[in-house]
Each structure stands twice: as C-alpha cells, then as structure tokens.
Amino acid sequence: MSSPNTPLDLSLDGGALTALLVDLPSVSGDEQALADAVEAALRELPHLTVDRFGNNVVARTDLGRAERVLLAGHLDTVPIADNLPSRVEGDLLYGCGTSDMKSGVAVQLRLAATLAEPNHDLTFVFYDCEEIEASRNGLGRLAAERPDWLAADFAVLMEPSGAVVEGGCQGTLRADVVLTGTRAHSARSWLGDNAVHKAVEVLRRLSDYAPRRVVIDGLEYREGLNATRIDGGVAGNVIPDECRVHVNFRYAPDRSEEEAAAHVHEVFAGFEVTVTDTAPGALPGLDRPAAQAFLAAVGGEPRAKFGWTDVARFSALGIPAVNYGPGDPNLAHKRDEHCSLTAIAEVEARLRAWLTGA
Amino acid sequence: MSSPNTPLDLSLDGGALTALLVDLPSVSGDEQALADAVEAALRELPHLTVDRFGNNVVARTDLGRAERVLLAGHLDTVPIADNLPSRVEGDLLYGCGTSDMKSGVAVQLRLAATLAEPNHDLTFVFYDCEEIEASRNGLGRLAAERPDWLAADFAVLMEPSGAVVEGGCQGTLRADVVLTGTRAHSARSWLGDNAVHKAVEVLRRLSDYAPRRVVIDGLEYREGLNATRIDGGVAGNVIPDECRVHVNFRYAPDRSEEEAAAHVHEVFAGFEVTVTDTAPGALPGLDRPAAQAFLAAVGGEPRAKFGWTDVARFSALGIPAVNYGPGDPNLAHKRDEHCSLTAIAEVEARLRAWLTGA
Numbered sequence: 001m002s003s004p005n006t007p008l009d010l011s012l013d014g015g016a017l018t019a020l021l022v023d024l025p026s027v028s029g030d031e032q033a034l035a036d037a038v039e040a041a042l043r044e045l046p047h048l049t050v051d052r053f054g055n056n057v058v059a060r061t062d063l064g065r066a067e068r069v070l071l072a073g074h075l076d077t078v079p080i081a082d083n084l085p086s087r088v089e090g091d092l093l094y095g096c097g098t099s100d101m102k103s104g105v106a107v108q109l110r111l112a113a114t115l116a117e118p119n120h121d122l123t124f125v126f127y128d129c130e131e132i133e134a135s136r137n138g139l140g141r142l143a144a145e146r147p148d149w150l151a152a153d154f155a156v157l158m159e160p161s162g163a164v165v166e167g168g169c170q171g172t173l174r175a176d177v178v179l180t181g182t183r184a185h186s187a188r189s190w191l192g193d194n195a196v197h198k199a200v201e202v203l204r205r206l207s208d209y210a211p212r213r214v215v216i217d218g219l220e221y222r223e224g225l226n227a228t229r230i231d232g233g234v235a236g237n238v239i240p241d242e243c244r245v246h247v248n249f250r251y252a253p254d255r256s257e258e259e260a261a262a263h264v265h266e267v268f269a270g271f272e273v274t275v276t277d278t279a280p281g282a283l284p285g286l287d288r289p290a291a292q293a294f295l296a297a298v299g300g301e302p303r304a305k306f307g308w309t310d311v312a313r314f315s316a317l318g319i320p321a322v323n324y325g326p327g328d329p330n331l332a333h334k335r336d337e338h339c340s341l342t343a344i345a346e347v348e349a350r351l352r353a354w355l356t357g358a
Numbered sequence: 359m360s361s362p363n364t365p366l367d368l369s370l371d372g373g374a375l376t377a378l379l380v381d382l383p384s385v386s387g388d389e390q391a392l393a394d395a396v397e398a399a400l401r402e403l404p405h406l407t408v409d410r411f412g413n414n415v416v417a418r419t420d421l422g423r424a425e426r427v428l429l430a431g432h433l434d435t436v437p438i439a440d441n442l443p444s445r446v447e448g449d450l451l452y453g454c455g456t457s458d459m460k461s462g463v464a465v466q467l468r469l470a471a472t473l474a475e476p477n478h479d480l481t482f483v484f485y486d487c488e489e490i491e492a493s494r495n496g497l498g499r500l501a502a503e504r505p506d507w508l509a510a511d512f513a514v515l516m517e518p519s520g521a522v523v524e525g526g527c528q529g530t531l532r533a534d535v536v537l538t539g540t541r542a543h544s545a546r547s548w549l550g551d552n553a554v555h556k557a558v559e560v561l562r563r564l565s566d567y568a569p570r571r572v573v574i575d576g577l578e579y580r581e582g583l584n585a586t587r588i589d590g591g592v593a594g595n596v597i598p599d600e601c602r603v604h605v606n607f608r609y610a611p612d613r614s615e616e617e618a619a620a621h622v623h624e625v626f627a628g629f630e631v632t633v634t635d636t637a638p639g640a641l642p643g644l645d646r647p648a649a650q651a652f653l654a655a656v657g658g659e660p661r662a663k664f665g666w667t668d669v670a671r672f673s674a675l676g677i678p679a680v681n682y683g684p685g686d687p688n689l690a691h692k693r694d695e696h697c698s699l700t701a702i703a704e705v706e707a708r709l710r711a712w713l714t715g716a
Contacts, residue, residue: 078593174594185665185691186530187608187666189569189582189584190582191688194564196561196585196603197565197585199561200558200562200564200565203555206552224545224547224548226554226555227590228544228594229592230590233585235587236490236586236587250544306545330549
C-alpha cells in the first residue's frame with residue numbers, strides 16, 4: 001500500500017489515481033494522511049485557492065464567471081474488510097472505497113488539475129467522516145463553521161451513482177425500541193418476565209412491514225424499515241430484563257424528519273421508542289434550470305437516490321444538487337466492493353464536456 | 359467491603375459470618391481470595407484435615423465413624439448488581455450471594471469449626487465456578503480429578519432451599535438457535551436478507567411455549583424454556599446477516615439429557631440449533647433410607663428443587679443427596695437478593711441436632 005507520504009500524481013488517468021487513493025487507507029476518523037496528500041497536490045496548482053479546516057480541503061477558481069459549480073466528495077471509507085490493497089481484474093478495480101467513493105474523488109482531482117479555464121467558476125470540496133454519525137460529518141461542519149466556502153449555484157455530489165444522475169436522496173432515521181421485563185433465575189422463570197420474548201411483536205411488525213414506493217419528479221424512491229441490531233440478556237441462567245431492537249428507517253424525501261419519526265412511532269405503537277439519529281432527505285429538484293442544464297450536458301436517464309447523501313445538506317443550504325459519480329451504489333460497504341474503470345473515465349469526460357462546453 | 363486478607367472469624371454467629379463472606383466478592387472465576395480465606399480459617403482447626411485443588415477446599419474429620427456425611431457449597435456468585443456491600447434490615451441480610459449461597463457456606467463453616475465430635479464423619483466441600491458453564495464447575499473437577507475426596511454415604515448440598523428439604527433437581531440445557539441472512543446497505547435493504555427479522559418465529563415459539571409440570575415421588579417439578587440472550591447485527595447501516603438466540607431449557611428429572619436435547623430440537627424444528635451446554639437432572643430419591651433419616655431429623659415437608667444443582671453430580675457418583683440451605687431460591691440472582699437471619703440460625707441448629715444427636 002502507499003505510504004502516507006506518497007505524493008498524488010494528478011497526471012495519472014482516473015483509474016490509476018483511484019487505485020492510489022484506495023491504497024492510502026482513510027477509515028472514518030483517520031483521514032489525515034489522505035487529506036494532507038490531497039491538500040499538497042492541490043497547492044501545486046496555480047489556478048486554485050486552497051483552504052483547509054480540520055481534515056476538510058476546499059479548492060476554488062476565481063475567474064469571475066456568472067455561476068459557480070461545486071463538486072464534492074468524502075475522503076473516508078467504512079472499515080477495511082480484508083479488501084486492501086486494490087487490485088485490477090479486467091475493467092474492474094477492487095478494494096475498500098473503490099466505489100464509495102474514491103473513484104469520485106479521483107475524478108474531482110483530475111478536473112481540479114486540468115480545468116484552468118472552466119466555463120463556470122469551480123469549487124472542489126473534499127471532506128471527512130461521512131460514513132459515521134451525522135454530528136461528525138465534515139460537510140456539515142463546513143456548513144456550520146465555514147459556510148462561505150460552500151457558496152455555489154449548483155452542486156454535484158460524486159457519491160456512487162453508477163455514472164447515472166441520481167436525484168435527491170432518501171432520509172434516514174435510527175431508533176431504539178426497548179422492551180423491559182423482570183430478571184429471575186432461569187430455573188424459576190415464572191418469577192420473571194422475559195424481555196427478549198416480548199420482542200416477538202416488534203420483529204413481527206418489522207417482518208410484516210410493507211415499505212412504500214413513491215414517485216417524485218418522475219423518480220421512484222423505495223423505503224425500508226429494518227432492524228440493524230438486536231441485543232438483550234445478561235447471563236445464561238438469568239431471564240433478561242431488557243431487550244433493545246435498533247431500527248433504521250430509510251424514507252422517501254416527501255416525508256419530513258418529523259413525519260418520519262411520527263411514522264416510526266406509529267409502527268411501534270405501544271412500545272417504548274427513542275429516536276437516536278435522524279437526517280432529512282432531499283427532493284430531487286430536477287425541474288430547476290441548473291439541474292436541467294446539467295442533465296442535458298451529461299445525458300442519460302436520471303433515477304432516484306436511495307441512500308442518504310449529503311445532497312440533503314446542499315438542499316438545506318438552498319443549493320440545487322444532484323448525485324453523479326462513477327461508483328456502483330449496490331457495491332458500497334461490501335467486501336467485494338469494486339468500480340468500473342470505464343465508468344471512471346466516462347464520468348470524467350462528461351463532466352469535462354459540461355464544464356468546458358459553450 | 360472486607361479486604362481479601364480479612365481473616366474469617368468462625369466464632370461469629372451464622373448471620374454475621376454470612377455478611378463477612380458476602381463482603382468478600384467472589385464472582386465466578388474470581389474466587390481465589392475467598393478460597394484462601396476459607397482454607398486459612400479451616401487450617402486453624404486441629405480436628406480437620408484440609409486439602410486444596412485450584413480454588414476448591416475440602417476439610418474432613420477422621421474419627422472412624424460408621425458413616426460419612428458430606429456438606430457441600432459453592433463459593434462463587436453471579437455478577438454483582440449494585441448490591442454490595444451487604445446491609446441488614448430487620449431480620450434480612452441483603453447483598454449479592456446472601457441467598458445463593460454464602461449463607462449456606464457460613465453454616466458449613468460454623469459446623470466445621472464447632473463439631474469436633476460429630477456422630478458421623480464429616481466432609482466439608484467448598485468449590486468454585488458453579489454459576490457458569492458446567493465444564494468449569496469445581497465439584498465436577500473434583501469428581502474427575504480427586505474422586506476419593508468426595509467419598510460419602512450421604513450428601514447435603516446447601517444451595518438455597520428456604521430451610522426446607524428440596525428433593526432432586528431439574529436438568530438444564532443451553533442451545534443457540536442461529537438465523538442467517540445476507541448483508542446489504544440498509545438504504546437498499548431489498549438487496550439483503552435480514553437475519554434479525556427471521557428470529558420472529560423463534561421468539562414466537564418461545565412466547566407460545568407451554569411448559570410442563572410433572573409430579574415425581576410426590577414432588578411437583580416445573581419446566582421452562584427461555585431466551586436468555588439475543589444478539590445480531592454489525593452496524594447501524596447494515597442489514598444483519600446473523601442473529602443468535604441463546605435458549606435455556608430447564609427440565610424435570612424424568613427426562614434424560616438426550617430426551618431434553620431432542621425436545622429442544624423438536625421445538626425449533628426447521629432452525630439451526632446447536633446445544634452448547636447440558637447437565638442432567640436428579641430424581642428426588644426421597645424413598646432411600648439415608649434420605650429418610652435426614653428428613654426425620656430436620657423435619658418439615660420436602661418439595662421439588664427447580665434449579666439445577668450439584669445434587670445431580672452426587673447422584674451420578676451414586677451418593678444420595680438432598681438440597682437443604684437457608685437461602686431463598688426465589689431471590690437467587692436478583693438485585694434485591696437477601697436472606698433471613700433466622701433461617702440461617704435455624705438451618706445451623708437443625709443440622710447440628712442431626713449431627714450430634716443419638
């Protein structure tokens with residue numbers, strides 16, 4: 001794997017540059033080496049102004065263009081799962097972060113290095129801690145602490161979208177459903193009240209849950225309500241007095257955060273429900289002029305974004321934003337995560353055409 | 359609380375001695391300090407021969423009596439639950455282990471200290487790791503490694519029995535029921551297969567289970583089948599690919615270990631079931647002469663023992679054995695565990711009368 005001091009050679013093609021980024025591990029919370037390398041490479045480029053805040057790096061042109069376009073990507077990955085260093089098989093580059101989303105970061109860096117005279121002013125944002133709790137998200141921290149750095153007329157978030165424009169994003173809400181009972185020795189179980197057995201009704205409602213599909217601006221969103229974790233019990237001979245079911249609700253952007261929370265409370269009516277984490281979705285907004293111009297330039301049929309992404313943060317800042325990146329969203333967070341080298345080149349070429357065309 | 363070096367004053371009354379033992383914590387696996395204190399106190403008594411094996415201490419008289427009676431008790435407790443140090447409220451001594459079974463151990467120590475001329479030869483056994491997996495049980499290890507130390511004509515196990523003779527014991531079997539699925543990002547849950555949701559049917563069978571009651575030698579046994587633990591899931595945004603339900607089956611002594619395992623497999627038919635730990639029950643055997651003589655001496659109406667106890671080990675060694683101790687079995691392993699000081703004195707007095715009478 002690359003040493004933390006390996007300089008990033010931005011003259012490499014997008015695939016080779018992705019491999020270099022992947023081989024410089026940057027699990028959430030541990031992005032400093034990669035942020036240093038990105039900052040150093042960008043500071044070599046005379047047409048860009050570079051700023052840094054924590055492990056977030058922002059680079060800008062200042063050409064006085066009528067409009068400013070922002071290209072954003074996160075530097076972190078989920079934990080490595082025996083899938084480093086990267087390796088190439090035919091057209092596919094395998095490894096942790098190939099899809100989500102160092103291929104997108106590589107395209108950002110390639111465009112930053114080569115577009116000295118774009119037709120819009122450009123802002124490139126590289127940020128940390130996207131894969132963990134929302135409170136640590138680098139883009140969120142920039143929006144709170146350095147909002148002027150994010151000023152733009154339109155934003156492209158380069159999360160994996162299969163080289164197709166994905167509109168908006170779904171919201172996400174986490175909650176704990178807590179069952180309580182009474183401890184007793186398991187040899188005299190009738191003196192206790194088993195909290196784990198009570199989870200049967202919670203799991204039945206989850207099993208029976210019929211997730212909604214909803215079409216917004218022509219894009220179909222698919223919701224989901226799932227247990228992501230369950231735990232209960234203290235010892236092999238004790239009737240458990242607590243069981244906790246952690247659920248994750250992914251909801252279409254026509255629900256607000258409040259409506260999503262109310263829905264989860266309604267599904268688990270009669271149970272103790274505590275919302276632990278929540279982030280709103282973003283409506284696709286594909287009817288707006290900036291989005292229409294982008295769609296016309298890069299082509300293809302747009303679709304809905306299922307995963308929560310930071311387009312919701314741009315949406316909250318009043319900046320129209322879409323997801324468009326070379327990674328495959330279905331491979332994110334999997335052991336066999338990989339990305340098509342052709343898709344990396346294609347996304348770079350289409351963005352280049354848009355940002356240099358008339 | 360007592361320091362590990364506090365000497366045990368065996369001239370204290372049974373209640374005060376119990377408090378001293380309770381305040382010397384000895385959660386399973388961590389009995390050394392208490393075993394050291396017990397050994398040191400017993401070695402002060404010239405009428406006893408003392409042996410030690412691991413954290414197991416055995417003391418014997420050798421008076422050439424016609425019969426040998428064994429009094430046994432375990433030194434360990436379940437984990438402390440904010441219930442130390444001990445405290446007295448009226449006739450009740452509160453604290454972890456008061457009932458299960460340091461009150462019984464205190465009675466053993468009082469009898470060991472004061473019965474220099476009993477009417478039977480006496481063996482006092484203090485052992486470790488009773489509250490955890492059977493393979494670590496100190497009495498089991500003695501039976502395997504030092505069986506001659508356990509030779510006896512009749513055994514009294516001083517587990518909590520409410521100062522009433524409890525016959526036999528129920529068997530216990532632990533098993534894991536494992537559900538498997540397929541991981542996926544929770545934003546695209548339809549690409550995964552949620553292992554936690556599949557536990558619904560396992561919990562339904564547990565909730566619906568109708569435990570059997572059965573009368574043997576006039577004593578009524580009550581079975582129970584319970585989840586003691588459940589766990590599944592890896593992260594807040596991943597569909598879980600495994601969920602494990604740990605179950606504990608407590609069964610009447612008319613079932614063999616094999617029959618108990620077959621029953622659990624039948625209850626969870628269609629699921630992956632792995633038996634992780636098993637120990638047979640013991641039939642009450644109250645019709646035997648040794649048991650009858652003991653019953654006549656201590657009085658009262660015998661009843662069934664619900665909890666698994668080491669009487670099953672004596673039963674397997676061919677030694678008739680009963681449960682008789684001052685603790686309350688319904689309070690074992692509870693936060694508010696306590697023991698009646700009157701019961702401690704009463705059990706000591708009745709055993710003393712039996713072991714010194716004609």
